[in-house]
Amino acid sequence: MVTRSTLLSPLKLDFVRRSRLVFVSCMIASTHETLAQGTERVRANDNRARAGVQGVSTVAIRMEAKLAMWHPDGDDKPGVLIPVFAELGRAPQVPGPLIRAPGGTDVIVMLRNSIPNATLIVHGLHARPPIVPIGTTFSDSVVIAPGTYQTLRFKLDRPGTYYYWGTTTGRPFERRGEDAQLSGAIVVDEPGERTPRDRVFVIGMWADTTADSSRHRQRELVVLNGRAWPAGDRVQYSRGDVVRWRVINASVDAHAMHLHGFYHRVLRRGDAMVDTVLATGTDLVHTERVAAGGTYSATFTADRLGTWLFHCEDPAHSEARGPLGFSAGPGVTANGGIVTRPLGGLATAIEVTHAEGDTSWKLPPPLPPYPARRFRMLLRQNLGSTADIPIYGIALNEVGIEAPRPDSGQRVGPTLVLNRGEPVSVWVVNNLPEPTAISWHGIEGESFYDGVPGVSGAKPIPPPRNAPPPAVTAPTRPPYAPLIAPNDSFEVRLQPPRSGTFAYHAIVNQSRQMRAGIVGAVVVAERNRYDAALNFPVVISSPSDSVAEEVAVLINGSTTPAPLDLRRGGAFRIRAVNFTAGRPDLVLELRHQDSTYAAWRPMARDGIDVAPAERVPQAARVMISNGQARDFEFAPLRSGDYRLEARSPSGTVLGELPLRVY
Numbered sequence: 141m142v143t144r145s146t147l148l149s150p151l152k153l154d155f156v157r158r159s160r161l162v163f164v165s166c167m168i169a170s171t172h173e174t175l176a177q178g179t180e181r182v183r184a185n186d187n188r189a190r191a192g193v194q195g196v197s198t199v200a201i202r203m204e205a206k207l208a209m210w211h212p213d214g215d216d217k218p219g220v221l222i223p224v225f226a227e228l229g230r231a232p233q234v235p236g237p238l239i240r241a242p243g244g245t246d247v248i249v250m251l252r253n254s255i256p257n258a259t260l261i262v263h264g265l266h267a268r269p270p271i272v273p274i275g276t277t278f279s280d281s282v283v284i285a286p287g288t289y290q291t292l293r294f295k296l297d298r299p300g301t302y303y304y305w306g307t308t309t310g311r312p313f314e315r316r317g318e319d320a321q322l323s324g325a326i327v328v329d330e331p332g333e334r335t336p337r338d339r340v341f342v343i344g345m346w347a348d349t350t351a352d353s354s355r356h357r358q359r360e361l362v363v364l365n366g367r368a369w370p371a372g373d374r375v376q377y378s379r380g381d382v383v384r385w386r387v388i389n390a391s392v393d394a395h396a397m398h399l400h401g402f403y404h405r406v407l408r409r410g411d412a413m414v415d416t417v418l419a420t421g422t423d424l425v426h427t428e429r430v431a432a433g434g435t436y437s438a439t440f441t442a443d444r445l446g447t448w449l450f451h452c453e454d455p456a457h458s459e460a461r462g463p464l465g466f467s468a469g470p471g472v473t474a475n476g477g478i479v480t481r482p483l484g485g486l487a488t489a490i491e492v493t494h495a496e497g498d499t500s501w502k503l504p505p506p507l508p509p510y511p512a513r514r515f516r517m518l519l520r521q522n523l524g525s526t527a528d529i530p531i532y533g534i535a536l537n538e539v540g541i542e543a544p545r546p547d548s549g550q551r552v553g554p555t556l557v558l559n560r561g562e563p564v565s566v567w568v569v570n571n572l573p574e575p576t577a578i579s580w581h582g583i584e585g586e587s588f589y590d591g592v593p594g595v596s597g598a599k600p601i602p603p604p605r606n607a608p609p610p611a612v613t614a615p616t617r618p619p620y621a622p623l624i625a626p627n628d629s630f631e632v633r634l635q636p637p638r639s640g641t642f643a644y645h646a647i648v649n650q651s652r653q654m655r656a657g658i659v660g661a662v663v664v665a666e667r668n669r670y671d672a673a674l675n676f677p678v679v680i681s682s683p684s685d686s687v688a689e690e691v692a693v694l695i696n697g698s699t700t701p702a703p704l705d706l707r708r709g710g711a712f713r714i715r716a717v718n719f720t721a722g723r724p725d726l727v728l729e730l731r732h733q734d735s736t737y738a739a740w741r742p743m744a745r746d747g748i749d750v751a752p753a754e755r756v757p758q759a760a761r762v763m764i765s766n767g768q769a770r771d772f773e774f775a776p777l778r779s780g781d782y783r784l785e786a787r788s789p790s791g792t793v794l795g796e797l798p799l800r801v802y
């Protein structure tokens with residue numbers, strides 16, 4: 141129920157006080173009509189039903205933009221009155237109504253602006269491809285005065301994923317505030333084909349909801365199809381289903397969309413205007429960076445049972461935050477207790493269950509293969525660690541081969557080197573003063589060991605009544621991966637199927653624990669082929685200190701990492717992973733002492749080898765988003781000093797790793 145008190149909550153007053161926007165001023169002098177309109181509740185739009193009335197080769201949609209209450213964290217959580225789109229006579233929606241038709245369809249949109257006293261500008265309601273008659277300039281937008289409507293006719297020809305968006309401020313795409321949910325998907329299907337069973341995800345962002353932080357990333361709420369995790373829908377598939385997704389980033393930040401458990405093949409990338417089919421063979425990724433305003437389409441086969449997270453790898457966008465209008469509060473309570481923060485914001489979960497007729501659930505669950513090697517991974521607190529600024533370390537040893545290490549490293553974990561295909565056990569021992577859980581980033585395996593507490597794993601399937609008990613009784617375990625309490629432990633089984641550079645990292649209290657040091661590289665190599673002298677894992681993370689975080693990154697746990705020594709004439713592999721907070725646009729560069737670019741050869745992306753034709757020497761510069769892994773070969777021919785720099789997209793040096801070649 142929305143009551144008047146919701147409308148006049150402190151959030152609303154604060155929202156009005158701070159806002160500079162046109163339509164808000166109208167709410168201060170709100171008419172009876174505004175209030176009545178505002179009580180309408182936004183429905184999260186899962187984009188499974190198309191809007192409008194479908195004719196033979198036309199679709200007609202009657203829409204309006206109006207104010208309504210949006211509750212991104214769930215119906216029982218705080219809401220906010222914002223302008224949104226609705227189909228006339230239906231509940232308002234975030235994202236807006238889905239315009240979907242086969243190529244060749246004529247679309248008629250009647251759009252009314254019912255936002256009191258605000259001029260609405262809508263972009264994107266035009267033909268695809270955009271048609272520009274000779275002698276005219278193309279405009280992607282229409283201006284609709286308050287209380288009026290316009291009828292737009294355009295033809296959707298070119299198949300692809302697009303969107304429309306509106307603004308009440310007249311600003312360009314840069315919408316973080318009140319009008320930021322005025323976005324909707326446009327999907328053009330292949331003509332003559334049945335509408336595929338795909339999913340359309342629209343990413344939205346909302347800022348300015350808490351007044352107590354000066355740092356914008358602490359104030360950002362990122363939503364998927366109008367809801368923040370865990371309030372949104374999960375996505376269900378049967379094992380073997382071919383999954384097709386369209387992702388539209390209608391927000392003004394880039395996102396690093398990471399899929400747990402699977403690689404997805406990116407088929408197209410685009411934006412509001414164009415959608416380009418990719419012809420390269422190198423678009424099999426577990427993490428796809430999607431720029432502000434960008435789109436992508438991807439596919440994969442859901443051949444692994446269990447529940448899998450699909451989320452933005454940037455903890456600034458997928459860590460739990462306070463409900464709308466409230467900050468999440470400090471990570472540490474007044475008496476020193478540490479608040480556990482599971483995920484929130486830009487995330488959903490994929491549930492893969494047995495296909496109909498698949499009776500393999502009757503069999504006892506397969507036991508993980510007997511581990512060929514066992515590792516013990518001890519997470520502990522380092523000297524100087526405080527509740528507010530924790531410094532954690534990891535001592536890793538192979539049980540029975542190496543003695544436990546006395547030191548734990550600082551702010552970065554040691555590299556875990558595994559052989560491809562070899563089953564191992566990693567005993568994660570939590571001696572931290574807070575609960576934790578470890579995610580095995582990019583490593584395909586069993587859902588339960590993927591490590592996301594309460595998500596990874598699967599609901600147990602009850603046997604039918606009168607079913608005989610299974611022949612072998614498997615050891616019982618909880619259905620979902622646990623949160624590892626302080627002084628508790630969790631045995632993880634891995635059998636990495638492919639070689640490459642991966643990572644492990646904390647997946648609760650994520651930015652806090654990763655910055656403290658619960659992050660490290662995993663390198664999977666052909667059996668016993670890994671040579672530590674030729675391979676340089678480079679883990680980039682963020683400092684705990686929030687002031688330092690704005691201007692620096694840590695490379696291998698330090699703002700002043702120890703130099704690497706390389707021999708002239710050798711071929712060295714740089715294996716970089718980005719687990720910073722809020723840096724999806726990080727740029728890595730390798731430079732000579734005189735600041736010119738050195739040359740390197742791209743070798744792998746996200747653990748997938750690049751095509752041989754692409755492994756050519758080139759200027760050493762790459763963008764690496766959160767959660768991505770990038771491998772390069774550096775074969776220095778002359779001695780001297782080099783440096784690997786991590787830069788912001790505008791070129792500011794955030795961190796530097798010296799390389800000495802002799």
Ligand SMILES: [Cu+2]
Nearest residue numbers: 395452454457
């Ligand atoms: Cu993000």
